[in-house]
Amino acid sequence: xxxxxxxxxxxxxxxxxxxxxxxxxxxxxxxxxxxxxxxxxxxxxxxxxxxxxxxxxxxxxxxxxxxxxxxxxxxxxxxxxxxxxxxxxxxxxxx
Amino acid sequence: xxxxxxxxxxxxxxxxxxxxxxxxxxxxxxxxxxxxxxxxxxxxxxxxxxxxxxxxxxxxxxxxxxxxxxxxxxxxxxxxxxxxxxxxxxxxxxxxxxxxxxxxxxxxxxxxxxxxxxxxxxxxxxxxxxxxxxxxxxxxxxxxxxxxxxxxxxxxxxxx
Numbered sequence: 223x224x225x226x227x228x229x230x231x232x233x234x235x236x237x238x239x240x241x242x243x244x245x246x247x248x249x250x251x252x253x254x255x256x257x258x259x260x261x262x263x264x265x266x267x268x269x270x271x272x273x274x275x276x277x278x279x280x281x282x283x284x285x286x287x288x289x290x291x292x293x294x295x296x297x298x299x300x301x302x303x304x305x306x307x308x309x310x311x312x313x314x315x316x317x
Numbered sequence: 318x319x320x321x322x323x324x325x326x327x328x329x330x331x332x333x334x335x336x337x338x339x340x341x342x343x344x345x346x347x348x349x350x351x352x353x354x355x356x357x358x359x360x361x362x363x364x365x366x367x368x369x370x371x372x373x374x375x376x377x378x379x380x381x382x383x384x385x386x387x388x389x390x391x392x393x394x395x396x397x398x399x400x401x402x403x404x405x406x407x408x409x410x411x412x413x414x415x416x417x418x419x420x421x422x423x424x425x426x427x428x429x430x431x432x433x434x435x436x437x438x439x440x441x442x443x444x445x446x447x448x449x450x451x452x453x454x455x456x457x458x459x460x461x462x463x464x465x466x467x468x469x470x471x472x473x474x475x476x477x
Contacts, residue, residue, distance in 0.1 A: 226432065226473065227473040231433050237435075241477075247435050248432040248434050249432055249434070254430070254432070255432055258428045258430065261417060263474070276475055277475070278415060279472060280472040282469075283468075284442070285467045288442075289424060290422065290427050293420065300345075301352045
């Protein structure tokens, strides 16, 4: 499990430490990944950051052959993927 | 005779505010309460009912209870706050995020990437997928030791 955001590595490291997260959080500060994956939320950033482009919430499960096996693109800002959904998707890839 | 200050109106207003603010400070951290404000709506409703009871007293027994003018103002404000909360949670939340059409779909090959992790070490998706790691603690293999079963990739808005 890996996370991606446009935050700097330092910000992500602070988050990992403060929250005790053990999964890697990648820093896509130049927006290359979120553009390539087309998960950009244009001007979605905080007003304090001049409304910069950030990632929309999105979850993908990729199998060992590199193929996408599950995608969750919420259309509701307050609703994100639940762990059970991802685990069910993972179980489905083993069948 | 001194008129009662009609505490129900003010307590009700506090309850409504607690219901709205409580979502931000508490409920977003609780998975069962985060997606839909099932705890907040009853709290807000209780607050509005308390205000309603207070207002009823103020208008029906003005010789005993204060609050006809200020109470009405507070009641109106709190009703607007409750409406705004419902609008934000049930309607506006569907219009914040962009429609995403070009993202990789099921069955497609995931585009590779190599951004740095939080320790400035580059992480390559394809390398993670082909690695057979023994649970090095950082990259979390679903199977623990052995061949990677896959990668769960989560895009976050950031700004924590």
